[in-house]
Amino acid sequence: MNKYIYSTGRRKTSSSRVFIQRGDGKLLVNNRDYRKYFFIKKLQLIVFYPFTVIEDNSYFEKINLYITVKGGGIFSQAFSVQHGISRCLCNYDKNLCIRIKNHGLLTRDSRKVERKKFGFRKARRRPQFSKR
Numbered sequence: 001m002n003k004y005i006y007s008t009g010r011r012k013t014s015s016s017r018v019f020i021q022r023g024d025g026k027l028l029v030n031n032r033d034y035r036k037y038f039f040i041k042k043l044q045l046i047v048f049y050p051f052t053v054i055e056d057n058s059y060f061e062k063i064n065l066y067i068t069v070k071g072g073g074i075f076s077q078a079f080s081v082q083h084g085i086s087r088c089l090c091n092y093d094k095n096l097c098i099r100i101k102n103h104g105l106l107t108r109d110s111r112k113v114e115r116k117k118f119g120f121r122k123a124r125r126r127p128q129f130s131k132r
Contacts, residue, residue, distance in 0.1 A: 005091045009084025011109055014072030018084035020092055023064030029081065030068055043078040050086045053103045054096050059089070083108060 004021040027047075029037040038044050051060045065085065069077045086105035090097040100106060114123040121127060 007088035011080040016069035
């Protein structure tokens with residue numbers, strides 16, 4: 001294996017960069033442990049989900065993950081990290097790709113906030129119509 005394997009993950013306006021290298025099972029997000037960065041248990045499960053899909057914790061125990069994430073909210077960041085980890089694991093071992101792809105983790109969720117239009121209050125909210 002080279003020095004490291006790199007991949008990006010995106011969701012809404014947040015983007016994450018994921019680096020995998022040999023190690024002892026550390027997962028750092030913005031130079032903090034992922035449990036401290038994603039302090040809600042649900043977010044931790046979202047981030048760790050690609051490892052539960054491959055059903056083999058030996059992968060996590062022999063690699064270190066260094067992740068930088070920015071933009072968006074905390075849930076959006078968690079899903080972008082999940083997307084980046086999934087793509088990185090596919091580059092790390094091609095045999096994992098089929099299992100990860102079957103769970104839909106390689107597909108980028110392209111939904112974004114719709115822009116505000118001229119003459120409207122929000123993206124689709126029109127001013128109230130008054131007949132008289």
